[in-house]
Amino acid sequence: MALRKARRAGEVEPRTGTNYPDPFRARVQGRLKRALGDLFGLDQFGVNLTELPPGAFSALRHWHSHEDELVCVLEGEVTLITDAGEEVLRPGDCVGFKAGAADGHHLTNRSKGPVRYLEIGSRRFDVDAVVYPDDDLAVQPDGSGRHRMVRKDGTPY
């Protein structure tokens, strides 16, 4: 049998951590991300198989200056929150967020079961800023190629 190139997405070791400083970390407690694109050495975009337990958020509500994003729901029911309000997404639903569109979004699992979705985002760490309309948090590109999180006045956490 030939060397197998494909991988079972659900069996990839998940990442449980977050870059958020306290007190924001608790909002994504229990979130699991399986970094599928990284498995294959991809660096132009990331693809995560993400799992949210009941009560968890995907992220703080945010928008990106330079990175397109798209979400496709695979399992469960998840609530999308944007400036337009709330809507429930079910398996087979997808939603995209154009870079630079000033409308923060996140997902939250208000159901009693797990939610799984694929999330895709381009990687432009060198120029991307992230805006968090509801929280005293900001990401500004600093040339390091990393997403360094600061307060809105620029001071570190």
Next chain:
Amino acid sequence: MALRKARRAGEVEPRTGTNYPDPFRARVQGRLKRALGDLFGLDQFGVNLTELPPGAFSALRHWHSHEDELVCVLEGEVTLITDAGEEVLRPGDCVGFKAGAADGHHLTNRSKGPVRYLEIGSRRFDVDAVVYPDDDLAVQPDGSGRHRMVRKDGTPY
């Protein structure tokens, strides 16, 4: 109720055409692509919900010089063909193809039922070349921002 931002992926109007010249067009006969990223104005990467009927190929076997690609299977069984040989992918399997890795790939549906998968590819039309190891076909960037297909000696079809 708030304006609905999400879309049912399976209800998006599919694209049935191909840019392949004859005689290659027949190999992707019946292939349906639902361009999810385009729905939301994304232009850094494309995300297609693609459906292959029995007997159809995803594409001619190829690799990209500058565009990363990733496939996640949602329904059915599909055969991946690369230089390493063949393997069957099932729902939950994913495989990625790094830009510049000189190993052509494509998928073919040898089953009796439909196959559905998500395919993600970055968009670098300005610099991307596509290599087709098995066929007298090539794509070279010509500055037009389009994928113009020619013979390997550069003559048009």
